[in-house]
Amino acid sequence: MSRDPGVWIAALLTLAAWSYLFKQNLVFQVVEHVFIGISAAHAMTMAYFTIQGKGIQPLLSGDLSLLFPLVGGLLLYSRFLPKTTWLSRIPLGFTMGTAAAVVIRGSVDASFVKQIQATMLPLKSMDNVLLVVGTIATVTYFLFNLKSRNGAGGYLATFGRYMMMAAFGAAYGNTVMMRMSLLIPRVRFVFGDWLGLIK
Helix, strand or coil: CCCCHHHHHHHHHHHHHHHHHHHCHHHHEEEEHHHHHHHHHHHHHHHHHHHHHHHHHHHHHHHHHHHHHHHHHHHHHCCCCCCCCCHHHHHHHHHHHHHHHHHHHHHHHHHHHHHHHCCCCCCHHHHHHHHHHHHHHHHCCCHHHHCCCCCCHHHHHHHHHHHHHHHHHHHHHHHHHHHHHHHHHHHHHHHHHHHHCCC
């Protein structure tokens, strides 16, 4: 068993978080509030040092290009002052417009053009055939006029539904495995570093 106080604190906090598996209790709520408080304090500290190091100090050194974002950031706080709330809409609108432009440009390329390019494969292997046919069948599932028919469109739409179910199942399995990859190091920490039961 470890004699390091830091290991003890981390292990007891881990056990307190795991206590939620039995039922909602006061110990878990205390640890939850401590975690949220520490995360908020860490975010505030990092934000302060980021603004200080990348905004205030270069501005005092003569770099006036940072004046616009700093003034915009300060104008966001005018929302809390009476009769000046309209000033906060200026940097907010600029930020939202810029973000929308960046996201739309990136999503059209990544979610539309790249997806079409990735589907145009030579039908030389069973994997490629399954990918191309599965993509066409999934798109067909959302063409409701074809789905209502009993012909090839209906069968293709049914196959598309099965392909979506397989994709959703794989995504869920991937999520579960990702959570397990977060759990395993904590179990090793508690039973290895703290209790010394495993090497």
